[in-house]
Each structure stands twice: as structure tokens, then as C-alpha cells.
Amino acid sequence: MSRSSRPSLEDIFAEDDEFGLLDVKPRAARGGAVQDRSVTALLEVTNFYEHHSRLPDPDAMDHDEMRLGAIWETVKRAPTDQMRAVDRLGLISGEATPAPRSWQDDPIDTDIPDSLDDIFADDDLDVDASLVELKHTTPSAERHVPDHRAEFVPCHDFEQFRERFETVQRGLEAGERQASPVRKWSVIEPIEGDFFIRNGLLAMIAEKSEMTARGGSRDHRLRVIFSNGTESDPLMSSFRKSLNEDKTARMVQKVGLGPLDPEWESDRLELSGTIYVARSRSEIPAIKEQRMILHKIGVTSQDVARRVADARNDPTFLLAPVEIIATYSLQNLSRSKVENLLHRFFAAARPKELFVTDRFGKKVFPKEWFYVLPEHVGQAAKLIEEGTLHRHRYEVSTQRIVTKA
Structure with a gap:
């Protein structure tokens, strides 16, 4: 193409602008830009007010609320006609009414009750009495409280156990019996004649009473004789718990090699009663x-x-x-x-x-x-x-x- 055949600017501008490339709007004046930012700020404040039922606080800890509050303090001093036109909540005049709250909104601090008494004392809360009446519960006066506790008391017939304690003690000192630590949370099922070491004392299971379902679970009442001449009658579950809580607790090994060994049951008691x-x-x-x-x-x-x-x-x-x-x-x-x-x-x-x-x-x-x-x-x-x-x-x-x- 020769240089003379190129279109001039007049020819270009004279052609149809099919894509609107030459349709350029002039930039708004500087005053208009300030006015647009003021309207934008008002719209943001309006949105904030609808969500929180209050104006943004320029001293708030939240950075975004603090920024919006500072901007609002500035633009509300010289409101324009365009701002008044879009102020549907009356924020500029200060006559704004709180927008209806949604169930998704965060609760207001004053609306949060301090106790159940505050909830039930609310006049607007009409609750059927049957909904707040406790059922299927034991009154505190009749609650499951034992009439006696498994305390240590003198063993009136300790003499019939004394020789047995001495035999076990000699066996431990001579190495004929071993005392193994009670593992944490191990399930122990003691039987009559079993020996343990608890709180530094030898303890013998002298009696294991009939099965009971006390407290909702199957259990036994035990008679435990101690080497210092005292006894106690805890539930088997309580005795097991006391062993688990005692870091020095031990289980004393039985005599014999196992259940088939005739000596294995030598510790079993045949108590009169x-x-x-x-x-x-x-x-x-x-x-x-x-x-x-x-x-x-x-x-x-x-x-x-x-x-x-x-x-x-x-x-x-x-x-x-x-x-x-x-x-x-x-x-x-x-x-x-x-x-x-x-x-x-x-x-x-x-x-x-x-x-x-x-x-x-x-x-x-x-x-x-x-x-x-x-x-x-x-x-x-x-x-x-x-x-x-x-x-x-x-x-x-x-x-x-x-x-x-």
C-alpha cells in the first residue's frame, strides 16, 4: 500500500463507529468525584446500620468499623442533595429507626440473660409449666446416698487371720511370692483369699457377698481385712478404684503354677459366719x-x-x-x-x-x-x-x- 493511499484521521473519524470505540465520556469534575465517594460512604453506613442497628463507631476496636465511622463523621457534616436523595433511613437527619432484626444477627449484649431466673421471669415467655417440671429424677432428699461408708473399723476376729498374714509376709520377704504393680485402669476381679498391698498394708479379701445391682451395675460387697488389725466393707468397684488410685498398690502372687496346681487354691478361705x-x-x-x-x-x-x-x-x-x-x-x-x-x-x-x-x-x-x-x-x-x-x-x-x- 502506498503512503498516499492510507486513510487520514478525518477519513477514520468520518467512518461509522460500529463498536463505539470513539464514544468516550469526559471525566467528571473533581467536585463530582467527592460527591460520589460521599454517597458510597452513606450506602456503606446504611448497610452497617441495617445489620447492627447502630452507626459505626470511629473509636471501635474493629479496623473496618473504625474506618467507616471516621469517614461518616466527615461526610455527614456537609451532606449533598445526592446524599439526601439516597438516605432512606434518615441517617443524616439523625431520625433513623432501627431496622427489623433478623434471626441471623448477633444478639445484643443487653438481650442476653444472666441466668435461668431471668429467662423464666420474662413476661413475654409464656411457657407451659409441664415443660419445666422435672420428671424421672430422684428428689435430693431421696438421692442415692449410702447409710454408711466403708470406713476402717477394728476387726473383732483378727486372730483367726493373723497367721495367714504372717505366712504371706514371710513369703514376700523370702522371694517365694511376688508382688506385681496394679496397672492403671486394670480390671481387677478379686476373689476370697486374694491378697493385695494397699497404702503399705497387706489386704486380704475375706468375704465376697452375693451379687447385687447397686447403682445400676452388677457388683459385690467385700469384707477386706488389713494387716494392722482393721477391716472395711467396700463395694468391689470402690476397692478396685482405690487400687487404681494408689501408685504403690500391688497384687500378691498366689502359691503354685496355675489353676491346675493343687496349691493354687491354698489362699481360699473357708470362713465360718x-x-x-x-x-x-x-x-x-x-x-x-x-x-x-x-x-x-x-x-x-x-x-x-x-x-x-x-x-x-x-x-x-x-x-x-x-x-x-x-x-x-x-x-x-x-x-x-x-x-x-x-x-x-x-x-x-x-x-x-x-x-x-x-x-x-x-x-x-x-x-x-x-x-x-x-x-x-x-x-x-x-x-x-x-x-x-x-x-x-x-x-x-x-x-x-x-x-x-
Whole structure:
């Protein structure tokens, strides 16, 4: 293309501007730019006011609010007509009304109650009384509080255990027995005759009572004898917890190589004890009506009064206090064997429908209660002592102990 054939500027501007490239608007005056920024600031303040129901604070800790507040303090002093046109909330005149709050907005500090009393005292809060009434909870006066604690008391029959403690102590000193540490949170299932070291004292499990569901979980009451001549009767779960909390606690190794070794059971006790007959003082109608013929048969090696002290919290005792009607001493007879013999002998008189509901709503069926009279238990105890119980049976229909044909 020759130089003369190129279009001139006049030719270019004379052609149709199909894409609007030459349609350029002149820049606004400097005053107009200030006016646009003022309107923009007003719109930002309006948006802030709608979300927070207040104007931005120029002294706020938040940087963005502080900046917006400072700008607003400047532009509101000389409002323009354009600003007044877009001021739909009346921010310039100071007559603004708070915008309706949304559930998504942050609560105002004054709207946050300090306590439940403030909530329930609100006149606008019309709550049905049934919604705030506590149900299925035990009143504080009737809460699960033990009647006695497993405190240390003098062991009245410590002499029958003294030699056993001395034997175990000699075995530990000679290295014939080992004491292994109790691992943290280990599950320990002690049995009668087991030895432990707790708080520097040898502790022997002398008795493990019948299974109970006290506190909603299955448990046993223990009789623990200590080498200093004292004893305690904690729940097995409490004793286990005390071992876990004692960093010096130890489990004393048994004699023998294992369960098949005849010496493995040499620590097991064959304690004599006391047979007791207890009558429930429960106010449950189904139990109260049968109070005079329904009795608990138990055997314990510890003081009977201490054994039944916490009866009202123990499903084994029908969750009620009991009255001791009769006791019979055992002489040179295994406590556990006597208890099993008595329970089997009177098994036909065990009420199948007897149960109590614990505080968790769970039904518990105690197995130590029978429709027998105290004199029947005394007669059976005498037959055990004579070694002739197997020749007799309990006849439920006549409520008599009769000789087998």
C-alpha cells in the first residue's frame, strides 16, 4: 500500500463507529468525584446500620468499623442533595429507626440473660409449666446416698487371720511370692483369699457377698481385712478404684503354677459366719402385704448389723431397710457352702414374681428371699450342723421340713 493511499484521521473519524470505540465520556469534575465517594460512604453506613442497628463507631476496636465511622463523621457534616436523595433511613437527619432484626444477627449484649431466673421471669415467655417440671429424677432428699461408708473399723476376729498374714509376709520377704504393680485402669476381679498391698498394708479379701445391682451395675460387697488389725466393707468397684488410685498398690502372687496346681487354691478361705434372717420394711404394697412370711436368708462373716446397714440402697435387700429377725452361728462350717445349701434347700419357696425397680428403671430379681418362717431356717441350720440336711426337704404346701420318704 502506498503512503498516499492510507486513510487520514478525518477519513477514520468520518467512518461509522460500529463498536463505539470513539464514544468516550469526559471525566467528571473533581467536585463530582467527592460527591460520589460521599454517597458510597452513606450506602456503606446504611448497610452497617441495617445489620447492627447502630452507626459505626470511629473509636471501635474493629479496623473496618473504625474506618467507616471516621469517614461518616466527615461526610455527614456537609451532606449533598445526592446524599439526601439516597438516605432512606434518615441517617443524616439523625431520625433513623432501627431496622427489623433478623434471626441471623448477633444478639445484643443487653438481650442476653444472666441466668435461668431471668429467662423464666420474662413476661413475654409464656411457657407451659409441664415443660419445666422435672420428671424421672430422684428428689435430693431421696438421692442415692449410702447409710454408711466403708470406713476402717477394728476387726473383732483378727486372730483367726493373723497367721495367714504372717505366712504371706514371710513369703514376700523370702522371694517365694511376688508382688506385681496394679496397672492403671486394670480390671481387677478379686476373689476370697486374694491378697493385695494397699497404702503399705497387706489386704486380704475375706468375704465376697452375693451379687447385687447397686447403682445400676452388677457388683459385690467385700469384707477386706488389713494387716494392722482393721477391716472395711467396700463395694468391689470402690476397692478396685482405690487400687487404681494408689501408685504403690500391688497384687500378691498366689502359691503354685496355675489353676491346675493343687496349691493354687491354698489362699481360699473357708470362713465360718452367721446365718441371718431379715424381714423387709419396704412400703411397696406387694412386699408389705407379705412381710410376715417373706424373709431373706443370708450368711456373712462380718457383723450382721454392718452387713445390712446400707440395705435401702441395695436391690439385694429390695431397696428398703430390713429388720433382723433371727441369727444362727456357724461353727467350723464354710460360710459359702452353708449359704448355697440353704438356698438350694428352700428353692421351692422362692417367689418367682418378686422384683424391684432400681433408680434407672431396670427390674432386679433378688434370689435370696423365700416364703419361709425364721424357725424353719433355724431348723435347717441345725440339720446342716448335724450333717443330716440331705435327708430332709421343705414342703411348700404345708410349710414344714419333712423327712424324705
